[in-house]
Amino acid sequence: MKTAAEVLLVDDNPADIELTSDLLSKSKRHFRVNAVSNGEEAISFLRRQGKYADAPSPDLIILDLNLPRKDGREVLSEVKADVNLADIPVVIFTTSQASSDITRSYQLGANCYLRKPGNLPEFVAVVQSMADFWLGFATLPHKEKR
Amino acid sequence: MLSRVVSAARGEMKRPDVLQISTADKPFTNTPSLTSVPQVFGQKPCPPCAAAETEEGLDRAERFLPPCGPGGDSGNTSGKTDGKLKVLVVEDEPADIELVLHALRQAGFDVVADIAQSAEEFDQRVRGTSYDVILADYKLPHWNGMESVEALRLLGLDIPVILVSGSLGELTAVECIKQGASDYVLKDRLARLPESVRRAIQEKRCREEHSEGQKELARSNRDLEQFAYIASHDLQEPLRMVATYTQLLAERYRGKLDEDADKYIHYAVDGALRMQKLIEDLLTFSRAGRHGTEVESNDCNALLETAVTNLQAAIQESGAQVLYDHLPVVVADRTQLAQIFQNLIGNAIKFRAAEPPVIRVAAESKAGEWIFSIADNGIGIAREHAEIVFAIFKRLHTREEYPGSGIGLSICKKIVEQHGGRIWVESRPGKGATFKFTLPTKTS
Numbered sequence: 001m002k003t004a005a006e007v008l009l010v011d012d013n014p015a016d017i018e019l020t021s022d023l024l025s026k027s028k029r030h031f032r033v034n035a036v037s038n039g040e041e042a043i044s045f046l047r048r049q050g051k052y053a054d055a056p057s058p059d060l061i062i063l064d065l066n067l068p069r070k071d072g073r074e075v076l077s078e079v080k081a082d083v084n085l086a087d088i089p090v091v092i093f094t095t096s097q098a099s100s101d102i103t104r105s106y107q108l109g110a111n112c113y114l115r116k117p118g119n120l121p122e123f124v125a126v127v128q129s130m131a132d133f134w135l136g137f138a139t140l141p142h143k144e145k146r
Numbered sequence: 147m148l149s150r151v152v153s154a155a156r157g158e159m160k161r162p163d164v165l166q167i168s169t170a171d172k173p174f175t176n177t178p179s180l181t182s183v184p185q186v187f188g189q190k191p192c193p194p195c196a197a198a199e200t201e202e203g204l205d206r207a208e209r210f211l212p213p214c215g216p217g218g219d220s221g222n223t224s225g226k227t228d229g230k231l232k233v234l235v236v237e238d239e240p241a242d243i244e245l246v247l248h249a250l251r252q253a254g255f256d257v258v259a260d261i262a263q264s265a266e267e268f269d270q271r272v273r274g275t276s277y278d279v280i281l282a283d284y285k286l287p288h289w290n291g292m293e294s295v296e297a298l299r300l301l302g303l304d305i306p307v308i309l310v311s312g313s314l315g316e317l318t319a320v321e322c323i324k325q326g327a328s329d330y331v332l333k334d335r336l337a338r339l340p341e342s343v344r345r346a347i348q349e350k351r352c353r354e355e356h357s358e359g360q361k362e363l364a365r366s367n368r369d370l371e372q373f374a375y376i377a378s379h380d381l382q383e384p385l386r387m388v389a390t391y392t393q394l395l396a397e398r399y400r401g402k403l404d405e406d407a408d409k410y411i412h413y414a415v416d417g418a419l420r421m422q423k424l425i426e427d428l429l430t431f432s433r434a435g436r437h438g439t440e441v442e443s444n445d446c447n448a449l450l451e452t453a454v455t456n457l458q459a460a461i462q463e464s465g466a467q468v469l470y471d472h473l474p475v476v477v478a479d480r481t482q483l484a485q486i487f488q489n490l491i492g493n494a495i496k497f498r499a500a501e502p503p504v505i506r507v508a509a510e511s512k513a514g515e516w517i518f519s520i521a522d523n524g525i526g527i528a529r530e531h532a533e534i535v536f537a538i539f540k541r542l543h544t545r546e547e548y549p550g551s552g553i554g555l556s557i558c559k560k561i562v563e564q565h566g567g568r569i570w571v572e573s574r575p576g577k578g579a580t581f582k583f584t585l586p587t588k589t590s
Contacts, residue, residue, distance in 0.1 A: 015387055015390075019390065095386060118389055118390070119386075119393060119422075120389070
């Protein structure tokens with residue numbers, strides 16, 4: 001039997017974490033959501049430091065840009081510069097519509113940039129599409145060696 | 147006459163239209179001394195303060211004398227309050243220095259003067275003291291009066307320089323003023339000097355106020371951009387939470403509370419979504435017609451077709467007909483011009499009467515501009531609303547009657563005005579409406 005995919009959700013907004021997790025959990029796909037609320041925790045989680053020593057290696061990172069302490073841009077560039085982490089797909093999921101944020105994110109190696117929609121029906125549609133695409137149709141790298 | 151030559155050479159003859167406009171400029175009111183400053187030769191480009199200088203009937207001498215002396219507001223002219231006039235005299239002839247200072251004192255100036263006789267002295271003086279005016283002999287043995295103008299420019303100092311000389315000749319005088327001297331006064335006509343000084347100081351203050359105004363404008367533009375950024379990000383974020391979670395509440399608790407609760411939740415959702423739309427529209431409006439857009443020659447027929455294609459759904463649903471004659475090629479921003487057509491035709495469809503809309507688009511060339519018209523057979527607009535429809539977020543109907551946030555026409559107006567045109571509507575209720583706008587026919 002296939003093991004459940006692991007998703008790391010990095011967002012400082014508890015409401016968004018709750019809603020996104022809730023929607024992901026209702027998706028037909030089989031995976032677990034791990035949520036952290038700032039950039040430093042995200043890096044600790046990915047490097048299995050401190051309380052995250054036993055953290056799973058994620059198959060997908062959903063990353064907000066505007067985060068306290070270490071922001072999403074820094075997390076993104078650290079992930080993509082780390083040979084052990086660089087192959088994990090990163091989906092930027094943020095309110096920012098600034099073209100500078102979009103361009104910079106792709107330049108830093110983001111695999112997808114999604115804007116958080118302002119209303120529920122679209123929010124649901126985006127999260128479901130994201131799950132369907134990244135955890136369904138897309139073929140992801142093997143993570144045994146991480 | 148020298149004055150004529152100079153004015154004409156510098157292209158600054160008085161222009162009544164400028165005068166009218168600038169008298170209304172608030173920053174330049176409350177300066178009573180302005181009214182008594184005459185406008186004579188060597189006038190600097192200084193539109194705002196040229197404002198109230200046209201009291202034709204007044205005797206010249208009377209106008210030149212009073213306000214800038216002690217007890218008047220001369221202190222204000224240089225931003226100081228001690229009422230003293232700080233003068234640097236660039237002159238090597240002691241008798242001439244005395245004459246010059248005497249002329250000023252006689253006119254009521256409380257003069258504090260320094261003397262400079264060489265480039266080194268001049269440099270030292272202007273670095274150490276902030277002078278109100280420099281009176282420079284045109285020709286000194288080792289020092290040319292015009293060199294002081296150049297030296298000031300290099301130092302980045304804006305101190306008016308008035309050349310005082312025995313004789314000079316009109317051509318040289320014109321040249322000096324072109325180079326940046328404020329004025330030129332002959333030594334045997336020193337009676338003119340006080341008035342010349344007064345005007346030079348006044349002009350300097352105008353320049354300062356003008357440049358202050360420019361800085362203020364740049365600041366306020368930056369503030370606006372900052373506001374647009376805040377509106378697009380920081381305001382949208384909490385609003386998104388309100389919209390999303392009231393919608394979630396509506397979805398998951400519909401029928402589980404009571405009817406009132408469902409209704410209230412609906413109001414909250416509706417309010418949040420409308421607020422989002424308003425913010426988006428406000429941003430669209432702030433971006434519309436922004437400077438630096440690409441202006442090129444555009445075939446309006448093609449742009450109109452683009453607009454019609456974008457409106458296809460509404461056209462089919464309403465059975466609208468869009469008719470147009472051969473439209474011209476105009477110089478404008480392509481996207482923005484298409485937007486105008488789309489907004490106006492879209493409105494013509496939206497505000498239709500019982501019968502299917504028939505919309506006629508035409509253009510005629512008249513007096514250096516194209517007049518475009520978009521005429522419909524819709525419900526029309528009352529005369530008293532003809533102006534207000536162009537104001538941002540102004541609506542004549544409820545959202546239930548006609549959807550929309552009232553942004554379309556204000557965007558059209560902004561774009562047209564940025565292109566140097568005008569927009570208006572000719573209409574009567576029940577008789578259709580014809581929106582007209584102009585664009586300059588310039589080809590470059």
